[in-house]
Amino acid sequence: MEGKVQPPIDLVPLSGLGLGQEAMVLLLPAGPHYSTWRLPGILMEPVPDKTVSQLPQDWPSSLGEARAIQITVQGKPSDIQNALHIVLRMMEDASALRDAAGMRRSLGLAVQLTPTALAELHKHRGQRLKALCRNCPSRLRASLAFQRLTGTTDVAMSNCILCQSVGLPEALHAALPQVGDLLRAVVAGPVTQPDVMPAVVGDYSLWVWLKSLDGGAGQLLVYCSRLNELFQDISQLQTVQRGPNGEMPHPGFFEALGVQRDDHRDMFRRWFRERF
Structure with missing residues (x-):
């Protein structure tokens, strides 16, 4: 799925979490600055080669470094949202978001999806996601990546991998809270509707x-x-x-x-x- 869409987010329960806690698995562009992070509720791990091979060609990367690192953010939903804002801000500070010509650079982000969420997105061709993104203040591109099981064409039976997004940081800030609500509503059923949050304006x-x-x-x-x-x-x-x-x-x-x-x-x- 290509076009101006927001990155879908799915909070996937993991084993060992406390009552009321959730977790989100992210992929971020690799960089030496991540080794200095000491944030509660954030676990950094190597990324499997199979997952790295599915990143888009324009995924931000630096010469001589691994292409991505995997981060698991866990805690209560509000704690996860706050941690995501911190992660994005630290990414921005580290990269300075300026290229040689002085233009603002894009950030990359990838979020793990469940088969149920992926099936719903595929069935509706991402229309609800595209509708949410029409007010995004800057360019943001997202795509779904998944690996079908041998002998099946059922998306719900797929071994889904990632939703990948590349865009400017204010668009990511605008997308994160809204699409998290949307994905939970999609999985829960058509009765539940996500809250509408104001898009980012100005700074x-x-x-x-x-x-x-x-x-x-x-x-x-x-x-x-x-x-x-x-x-x-x-x-x-x-x-x-x-x-x-x-x-x-x-x-x-x-x-x-x-x-x-x-x-x-x-x-x-x-x-x-x-x-x-």
């Missing part, structure tokens, strides 16, 4: 910041458009002033964003309190 770091304030639930994303009108990127949050009684942030910050709910204000206050 994607502000979108990621809002997403992290409530543990990945995304309740604060309704303020993203207004936030991008007030700030160019997340570094400008340090310009927010204190209130008349020394409180952080200034009450005018909430008025400018249109934040009326007390629980939403408390999430913002907690972040500013911890950093300023």
Whole structure:
């Protein structure tokens, strides 16, 4: 499947996980910087040669390095989403996202799918995924890769491998939470519908910041458009002033964003309190 589609995500239960925990298996472009990662709930392993052979030709790689590493992210769903944001940001920092001509570079990502999810995607030819991706802010390409069992043409019986995606980072940030909901809804049945989340607008770091304030639930994303009108990127949050009684942030910050709910204000206050 080719075209402007978002990378599907399927949280696959693994043996040994605690109650309420899930896990996601990812492939990332290899690089020496990964050896310095020490993140809870993230396990790094070598990638089997059979899996590496199915990566697309334009999969990002460096001369003299293995093409990919396998990462298993496990924990509660909100913990997994937060870990994914951290992983993507660390990938961006390591690669600097600039080529020799000064153009922004693409990131690669691959997600393991179950046979059930793959069968549903194949049956509907990815139409629901394509519909979700129409508002993606930058180029993103995804493809499904699977190996059929000998003597069968049934996709549901296939030994599915990966969903592969190559694109700019803000598109990946936009795709991760939405498609995770979609894949779970597809497998559960047609009655369940995924929540619609705002696409990334403006600087994607502000979108990621809002997403992290409530543990990945995304309740604060309704303020993203207004936030991008007030700030160019997340570094400008340090310009927010204190209130008349020394409180952080200034009450005018909430008025400018249109934040009326007390629980939403408390999430913002907690972040500013911890950093300023």
